[in-house]
Amino acid sequence: MIFITGGAGFIGSNFVLDWLAQSDEPAINLDKLSYAGNLENLASLQGDARHVFVQGDLGDRALVDALLAQHRPRAVVNFAAESHVDRSIHGPEDFIQTNIVGTFRLLEAVRAYWSGLPEAEKAAFRFLHVSTDEVYGTLSKDDPPFAETKPYEPNSPYSASKAASDHLVRAWHHTYGLPVVTTNCSNNYGPYHFPEKLIPLMIVNALAGKPLPVYGDGMQIRDWLYVKDHCSAIRRVLEAGKLGETYNVGGWNEKPNIEIVHTVCQLLDELRPRADGQPYAQQITYVTDRPGHDRRYAIDARKIERELGWRPAETFETGIRKTVQWYLDNPEWVANVQSGAYREWVAKQYEGEAA
Ligand code: NAD
Ligand code: TYD
Numbered sequence: 001m002i003f004i005t006g007g008a009g010f011i012g013s014n015f016v017l018d019w020l021a022q023s024d025e026p027a028i029n030l031d032k033l034s035y036a037g038n039l040e041n042l043a044s045l046q047g048d049a050r051h052v053f054v055q056g057d058l059g060d061r062a063l064v065d066a067l068l069a070q071h072r073p074r075a076v077v078n079f080a081a082e083s084h085v086d087r088s089i090h091g092p093e094d095f096i097q098t099n100i101v102g103t104f105r106l107l108e109a110v111r112a113y114w115s116g117l118p119e120a121e122k123a124a125f126r127f128l129h130v131s132t133d134e135v136y137g138t139l140s141k142d143d144p145p146f147a148e149t150k151p152y153e154p155n156s157p158y159s160a161s162k163a164a165s166d167h168l169v170r171a172w173h174h175t176y177g178l179p180v181v182t183t184n185c186s187n188n189y190g191p192y193h194f195p196e197k198l199i200p201l202m203i204v205n206a207l208a209g210k211p212l213p214v215y216g217d218g219m220q221i222r223d224w225l226y227v228k229d230h231c232s233a234i235r236r237v238l239e240a241g242k243l244g245e246t247y248n249v250g251g252w253n254e255k256p257n258i259e260i261v262h263t264v265c266q267l268l269d270e271l272r273p274r275a276d277g278q279p280y281a282q283q284i285t286y287v288t289d290r291p292g293h294d295r296r297y298a299i300d301a302r303k304i305e306r307e308l309g310w311r312p313a314e315t316f317e318t319g320i321r322k323t324v325q326w327y328l329d330n331p332e333w334v335a336n337v338q339s340g341a342y343r344e345w346v347a348k349q350y351e352g353e354a355a
Pocket of ligand 1: 005006007008009010011012030031032033034035036037038056057058059078079080081082083084098102130131132133162184185186187188189194
């Protein structure tokens, strides 16, 4: 079985769903269920014995030790993190605790477990750390995209905490021989994305008739990847990645924020026109920029393609259409997330199941 942390969040839940759709290998899913963790994402797995959910903190050494000893996973995939840049600016403490201290404790628990495995299992074991391109810092317009060799220059509390966790993972490999691989991915979008991030926020605000807040001049560039493509990259790196290596994952889809917002508006104009017949773009509002806002991220994804044969399946056009359609088809999920009702839902639906 594999051991996943943060599997009730946006990317983690997509990964768990894809994993169990493609194989019968069970997954144990350790998630604290912070505001961003939502077991409703995994509702389709209710009663499926291949998914074992445990509510808990990745930094809880006694809990993680016990789970590793009991379930004896062949791999750990570490998604758990505080992930929102704006929250990290308002309150960095949780980011230090979960992303740095939590990763450290998890590494120590995994190292103890891995050290005691029989030789063959020890050799086959993998610790895959899921990270972000934001650790590399910001690019100007004409810089080449981030390659794996780019020095780390994190600028926000979030990216600094992720950079620190990447360094710990690297050191646990070099010092202790822990068999690690790391992925650094660009901005994801798709189903189950919490509506505090750009794309889902624009969709739900547009539908609610609210302003669409664009930071600064809206010309900041991100490199967008459909979440299922990120999941397939992680599976591929887990299967064939070289120990101690890092792999940048991206979709060759650099776009300024304002273009993303216009695309979302146009899709909504087509799929769910406003009652008054006016374009959703009328709701766009320029607001004060984020402090220290990174101007451009872009991923050079040639290494993962060359060495592991991975390429994204979706273009931005197909992925964003699916995403907008998913939000239109799942108003209850959106309403529950916005009202916080998903927490009650979880308490009711998973009573006794969540440890
Ligand atoms: P998310 O915020 O949606 O989910 C994070 C999950 O981790 C939640 O379910 C939360 O409950 C859980 N969690 C938080 N603190 C925890 C703790 N102390 N112990 C156990 N669980 C805890 O984030 P996401 O967007 O799904 O990101 C997942 C990972 O991918 C993160 O490590 C993030 O840095 C990385 N990443 C995200 C993106 C992106 O665009 N979202 C891009 C590249 C990399
Ligand atoms: P976000 O989804 O928070 O991801 P990240 O900051 O990790 O890249 O933001 C993506 C881009 O969109 C980023 O440049 C900030 C911008 N943005 C807005 O312009 N308005 C918003 O309301 C949000 C949430 C983000």
